[in-house]
Amino acid sequence: MPVDNVTPTELLKIYYYLKLTRGLEQRVITLYRQGRIVGGVYISAGEEAIAVGSAAALEADDVIAPSHRDLGANLMKGITPKEYLAQYLGKQTGLTRGRDGNVHYGDIKRGVIGFISPMADLLPVAAGVGLAFKLRRERRVVAAFFGDGASSRGDFHEALNLAAVMKLPLVFICHNNQYAYSTPLERQMAIEHVADRAKAYGMPGVTVDGNDVLAVRSAVAEAASRARQGGGPTLVEGKTMRMRGHAEHDDASYVPAWMLEEWRKLDPIDRFGGYLRERQILDDAIATEIDDRLSKEIEEAVAFAEASPFPEGKGPNQLRLAALLAP
Amino acid sequence: MPVDNVTPTELLKIYYYLKLTRGLEQRVITLYRQGRIVGGVYISAGEEAIAVGSAAALEADDVIAPSHRDLGANLMKGITPKEYLAQYLGKQTGLTRGRDGNVHYGDIKRGVIGFISPMADLLPVAAGVGLAFKLRRERRVVAAFFGDGASSRGDFHEALNLAAVMKLPLVFICHNNQYAYSTPLERQMAIEHVADRAKAYGMPGVTVDGNDVLAVRSAVAEAASRARQGGGPTLVEGKTMRMRGHAEHDDASYVPAWMLEEWRKLDPIDRFGGYLRERQILDDAIATEIDDRLSKEIEEAVAFAEASPFPEGKGPNQLRLAALLAP
Amino acid sequence: MEITYLEAIRQALWEEMDRDDQVFMLGQDIGVYGGAFKVTKGFLEKFGPERVIDTPLSESAIVGAAIGAALMGMRPVVEMQFADFISCAFDQIVNMAAKHHYRLGEPVPLVIRAPYGGGIHAGPYHSQSPEAWFFHVAGLKLVAPSTPRDAKGLLKAAIRDPNPVIYFEHKYLYRHMKGEVADGDDLVPIGKAEVKRPGSSVSVITYGAMVQQSLGAAERLMPEGIDLEVVDLRTLQPLDMATILASVEKTGRAMVVHEAPKTGGIGGDIAARLAEEAFRYLDAPILRVAAPHTPFPFSPVLEASYLPNADKIALKARELANF
Amino acid sequence: MEITYLEAIRQALWEEMDRDDQVFMLGQDIGVYGGAFKVTKGFLEKFGPERVIDTPLSESAIVGAAIGAALMGMRPVVEMQFADFISCAFDQIVNMAAKHHYRLGEPVPLVIRAPYGGGIHAGPYHSQSPEAWFFHVAGLKLVAPSTPRDAKGLLKAAIRDPNPVIYFEHKYLYRHMKGEVADGDDLVPIGKAEVKRPGSSVSVITYGAMVQQSLGAAERLMPEGIDLEVVDLRTLQPLDMATILASVEKTGRAMVVHEAPKTGGIGGDIAARLAEEAFRYLDAPILRVAAPHTPFPFSPVLEASYLPNADKIALKARELANF
Numbered sequence A, B: 001m002p003v004d005n006v007t008p009t010e011l012l013k014i015y016y017y018l019k020l021t022r023g024l025e026q027r028v029i030t031l032y033r034q035g036r037i038v039g040g041v042y043i044s045a046g047e048e049a050i051a052v053g054s055a056a057a058l059e060a061d062d063v064i065a066p067s068h069r070d071l072g073a074n075l076m077k078g079i080t081p082k083e084y085l086a087q088y089l090g091k092q093t094g095l096t097r098g099r100d101g102n103v104h105y106g107d108i109k110r111g112v113i114g115f116i117s118p119m120a121d122l123l124p125v126a127a128g129v130g131l132a133f134k135l136r137r138e139r140r141v142v143a144a145f146f147g148d149g150a151s152s153r154g155d156f157h158e159a160l161n162l163a164a165v166m167k168l169p170l171v172f173i174c175h176n177n178q179y180a181y182s183t184p185l186e187r188q189m190a191i192e193h194v195a196d197r198a199k200a201y202g203m204p205g206v207t208v209d210g211n212d213v214l215a216v217r218s219a220v221a222e223a224a225s226r227a228r229q230g231g232g233p234t235l236v237e238g239k240t241m242r243m244r245g246h247a248e249h250d251d252a253s254y255v256p257a258w259m260l261e262e263w264r265k266l267d268p269i270d271r272f273g274g275y276l277r278e279r280q281i282l283d284d285a286i287a288t289e290i291d292d293r294l295s296k297e298i299e300e301a302v303a304f305a306e307a308s309p310f311p312e313g314k315g316p317n318q319l320r321l322a323a324l325l326a327p
Numbered sequence C, D: 001m002e003i004t005y006l007e008a009i010r011q012a013l014w015e016e017m018d019r020d021d022q023v024f025m026l027g028q029d030i031g032v033y034g035g036a037f038k039v040t041k042g043f044l045e046k047f048g049p050e051r052v053i054d055t056p057l058s059e060s061a062i063v064g065a066a067i068g069a070a071l072m073g074m075r076p077v078v079e080m081q082f083a084d085f086i087s088c089a090f091d092q093i094v095n096m097a098a099k100h101h102y103r104l105g106e107p108v109p110l111v112i113r114a115p116y117g118g119g120i121h122a123g124p125y126h127s128q129s130p131e132a133w134f135f136h137v138a139g140l141k142l143v144a145p146s147t148p149r150d151a152k153g154l155l156k157a158a159i160r161d162p163n164p165v166i167y168f169e170h171k172y173l174y175r176h177m178k179g180e181v182a183d184g185d186d187l188v189p190i191g192k193a194e195v196k197r198p199g200s201s202v203s204v205i206t207y208g209a210m211v212q213q214s215l216g217a218a219e220r221l222m223p224e225g226i227d228l229e230v231v232d233l234r235t236l237q238p239l240d241m242a243t244i245l246a247s248v249e250k251t252g253r254a255m256v257v258h259e260a261p262k263t264g265g266i267g268g269d270i271a272a273r274l275a276e277e278a279f280r281y282l283d284a285p286i287l288r289v290a291a292p293h294t295p296f297p298f299s300p301v302l303e304a305s306y307l308p309n310a311d312k313i314a315l316k317a318r319e320l321a322n323f
C-alpha cells in the first residue's frame, strides 16, 4: 500500500471511521432483527473502504453525492451517528425529520447531497454542484458515488458526458460490488471494468482495489487534485464485494459461497488494521481505546434515537410544504 | 473504395436511391419555400450515403429504426415517394394519415419502425425488435440510426448496454454530421469519435467515411453479418456533415463557411457517380435515363400528395383511438 | 380455495406464459431472485431465461425494448421493481408506447406491471401511486385491481389486449388481501367497474387498497342507518362511466376515494364528470378523500396521517349523508 | 409600448440576469443560436458562455445539474427546447426537484421554462401541454401566463422563488400576443389569478392561449345578452381558489377551458373543487372545454378540430347560460 504522505493521525482517523461505519451498521442490523427499525436496512459491510477512503481524500468544503452504501463518507462529512440512527427509526431528530427514511438523508450545509432512491439520479445533480463551483471560481470538488448497477442508467451517461464536456470538478466513484440486488455483473454489462466507461466520455478511468482504503484514497486524491486544477472529471472504480444481502431482508442465496469466502479474506478493515499494526501505528491498547470510544458513541446514538420523538402526524410538519408552496 | 462483391445492378440501385433521396428532398425544399408544406422540413442532403449504404447492406426482412435523416433507408425499405410527400402535406394518404407529420412515419410491416421526435428513443425500441428476433430464433438484424447529439441521451446508453449484455442482433449507426442543431461536436462530447463509445459496452466500434456509400455498406454488412450469427451488436459511425440547416427555417449561420466548402467537395453522390463512371457502370446515357425516371417518379408523387384528401377532422379518424381504448 | 392477491397475479402470469409462447417477462431481478416481491418466483425454472429476462438497471430501455418486441407481435410483460421508478421510463411510455397505435395504426401489446401504493413504511420512493399521470395520457389503458379475482382476471385481459396496459398492483394488498379465484380463464374485462356493495345513501367510488377501506367505512356506518354503495372501478382508463352514473343517479351523493394525492388525482376527473353529467341527480357536494398534497412520508406516524382509511372515509361519508 | 409575449419573456430573463449574478441559463442551443424560438438571442454576447450555457442533448442531466446548482444557492433557469421533451427529464423533476425541500428543508431555486402548446402545425411531439402531470406532484409550482405583462412578471417572480417553478410559455402566443408591460420590477405574484373580464352569466376559468379564446367567446355572446366572466388563472399550482370561488359564487355557473386533453387535465381538479366547495352556489352543471383524449394531431384539419377555440367555448357557454 502506498503511504502517500498520510500522517499517523490521519491514518488513525481513517481507521476510526472504518470501524465506526462497520459498528453502526452492525448495530442497525441488530435493531432490525429486534424489529426496532422502520422499513429496510442497507449495509456497506466489506465496502467501507471506498466511502471512507474517498472522503479522506477530500477537503473540508468539498461536497459528496453519496449512494446507499456510503455511510462512511457521510460520517466523515459530519453526519452524526445520532442523526443516522434517528433516521432509521423515523424520528423527528433524523435529518429528514421522519419524512424520509434509512439511507435517504443528507445536509447540503455539511456538503452531503441528500440521497434519493432512483439509482444514478444524484450524478447529474452532483455535476450541477460542480458547475456552481466552476462558475463561482471556487476550488471545490464533488465526489459522486454510485454502484455497478446504477451505471446502466441513462442518468449516469448524461451526467458523465455533461461533466466531461464542461470540464467540471467531479470525481465519479463506483462501488463495483459485483451485484446489483440479485443481478451479477455479467448481466449488467458486457465489459469487465466500469472504469472502461470513462473512455466514452474522454475522461480518465481508474480501477483500484476497493478494499484497500489507501489505494482508494490515493486514486481519489489524484482525481480530486486534477479536478480542482480545472482538469475535469475522473471515473474511479473500486472493486469490492457486497458482503450481505441487497438489504437485510435478502439472504443473498444467489451469491456463491466461495465468492464471499474469497472476499472475506480481503476485508478492508482487517487489512488496514494489519497494515497499521505493521507500521506500529496501531496496537492492542489503541485498538481497545478506539473500540471503547466507538461502542460508547454508538450506544449513545441508539439511546438518543430511541428517546427521540416521532414527528407530529398533523400540524406544522405536514403544513410546512403548504407554506413552501404558498406564494 | 472496396468493391465488396457488389454487382453492377446493385451499384446502380444504390446510385438510384441516393439520387432519389436527394431529388425528393430537393423537391420538398421547393414546396416548403412555396408554402405548400405543413410545418418543418428535415433534409439529409450530403449524408445520404449513410442511410442508403446501410440499407443496402441489409436483407429484405431486416428492420430499421430510422432517425430524421434516413429517408434513403426508408425508401430502400419500400416507403414510397408518394407516402413520403403525402406525409409532409398532412394528407390522409401519408403513413400516419395526417396524425403525425414530416419525418415521423414508418411501417412495421415493411420493416420501418415509426420515427418519433425525442432523440434516441428508438434505440431501446430497436433493441426490443432485435430481442424478438433472438427469442424467435430468426436470423434477422435491426439497423438503428441516430445522430451525434442523440448519443448524449440516456436512452442511447441504456439501449446499447442492453443490446450488448443480451447480445442482440443490432447495428447502431451514427450520422456524425458535426452538429446537433446549432451545437457543435465539441460541446456535445469530449471525445473525437462517437464509435469510441462502443468501448463502454464491450461491442466493436467502427468509424467510416460516411460520405463513401460503399464504405458504409461494407462496415454495416460486416456488422450485420456478425449480428446475424449471434455475435451481438456493433456501433458504426459515419463521419459526415449536415450540409443544410437543422431544419429549413435554420440558415445555419453558426456553421463556418469553410466547413461546408470542404465537405461539399466530398459530396457522396458526386463521389459515387464518379466511381461508377470510372468503372464504366454509369455513363451519360444511363445517367439521363435515371434522372428522367427520377423526375417522373418525384413529380408523380407530388401530384399524388397534392391531390390526396386531408383526413376528416371529425368522425372515424379521431374516433379510432376511442375504439382502440375501448375494452 | 382462497389465495392471496400476489398469488393471483402469479397464477395469471403463469397461465398466460403457459398458454401463449409469445408472452415473456422482463425486469430487474425477476429471474434468479423471483422479483423484489417474489411474484415471479419459480418462473425462471419453468420458462427459462429467454422468457424470464433479468435486465440491467435501465427502466427506459426495458420499456423501450418491450415496445419493440410488442411491435413484432410478442407480448412482453414488464415488471417495474417499484412503480416509483416508472418515472425513469416515463418518456418511452408517454411518447412512444402510448402514441404509436394512434399515429401508425400498429398494435403495441405491452403490459407494464407497476407495484404501487403505501402502508408498508417505505417512504417517498417506494410508496407512490402514480396512476394519475398516465390517466392524462391518451393511448394507455390503466387497471388497478382490489381483489385476487380481479387481479388475476384483469392481468389476463391486459396481456391479451392489443395495446399498452399499465397494471397497478398494490403492494399492501399483495399479502394482506385474500379471496377466491375461479379456475381457468376467468377474464375480467377491461373497462368494467363493479359495485362491491350496493347501498342507497352515498356512492363511494374507489379502487385499489381503498376498496377494503371503503367497505370498512360502510360497516362502520351501517348502525347509523347510513348505507354506502361502494363502486370498485377496477379499470381506471377507460372509466366505466355507465356504472358510476347509475350509482350516483340512485344515491344522489358521491364521493371519490383514492390513496394518491387529491390534487390532480383521478378523483378530480371523476368528480368533474359527475358535476357535468350527473348534476341533476346530485343532492350534495361531491367529496374526495385522498392523500394531501405532499410527497409520501416515511415515518409511521406521518404515513398514518397521510393515508386515507376507513375512519376518514366514514367521517366524510357521514358528512355527505347528512348534507 | 406594446411588446410581444416573447419579448416580455426575454426582458424578464435579461433583467434578472442583470440584477443577480447567481441567475444563469442552461439548455440546448440557447447560446450561439439564441434558442429554438430565439428567446435568448443576444444573451450569450451580453452575459458570456458561463451564464448562457449550451448543453449536450441531455434533458435529464440538464435538469439534474440545475438542481445541483440550485442546491448551492445559484438560480438556474433551464430552457426545454420544447415542453414535449420534459418527459425525458421527468424523473429528475418529480423525484428530485419536487421532493427535496419537503424531505430536507433545503431550498431548490430552480426555474424550468417549458415552451408548450399547439396551434403551430407541429404535430404530436411539438405541441403538447403537459402541465397536468406536474399539477399532481407536490413540491412544484406551475405558472402559465397569457399576456406579456404576466409573462414578464411571473418569470421574475419564478426566478426569485426559493423552490422549483415550471414556467409554461405558450408557443402560439410568442409572436401572436402583444401588450404593455410596466418598466422595471413589476412582479406578478405566484398564486394569484386575475379576472380578465368581469361578467355575470358564466365564469370561464382558463389560462394560457385559451384566455384570448375565452375573451373572444365573451365578445361573441355579448349581443345575446350572455355576459361571461373570464378568470385567467396565471398560476396553476397553487390554485387561487379564492378568486375562482368568488367568481362562481357570483355567476352560479362555471366552465373550465384548457388546451390540454380534458381527461385528467387540470380542469378536472378545478371542477371537482367547485363541486365540493361551491356546490350551494351552482345553478348548472360544471362544463369543461378541452382537447379530446387523443395524442395531438399534425394535419391542420385535425388540429383545428382538436383544439378548443372561441366558437367551441361560446357554444358550451351558451348551453350553460341557458341551463
Ligand SMILES: Cc1ncc(C[n+]2csc(CCOP(=O)(O)OP(=O)(O)O)c2C)c(N)n1
Binding pocket: A069, A117, A118, A119, A146, A147, A148, A149, A150, A151, A153, A175, A177, A179, A180, A181, A242, A246, C028, C057, C059, C081, C085, C088
Ligand atoms: C431507477 C431505479 N431502479 C430500481 C431501483 C431498485 N434498486 C435499488 S438498489 C438496486 C440495485 C443497485 O445496484 P448497484 O447500483 O450495483 O448498487 P449496490 O446496491 O450494489 O450497492 C435496485 C435495482 C432503484 N432504486 N432505482
Ligand SMILES: Cc1ncc(C[n+]2csc(CCOP(=O)(O)OP(=O)(O)O)c2C)c(N)n1
Binding pocket: B069, B117, B118, B119, B146, B147, B148, B149, B150, B151, B153, B175, B177, B179, B180, B181, B242, B246, D028, D057, D059, D081, D085, D088
Ligand atoms: C430529447 C430531445 N431533445 C431535444 C430535441 C430537439 N432536437 C431535435 S433534433 C435535435 C438535434 C439532433 O442532433 P443529432 O442527434 O446530432 O442529429 P442531426 O439533427 O444532427 O442529424 C434537437 C436538439 C429532440 N428532438 N429530442
Ligand SMILES: [Mg+2]
Binding pocket: A147, A148, A149, A175, A176, A177, A178, A179, A180, A181, A242
Ligand atoms: Mg452493485
Ligand SMILES: [Mg+2]
Binding pocket: B147, B148, B149, B175, B176, B177, B178, B179, B180, B181, B242
Ligand atoms: Mg448531428
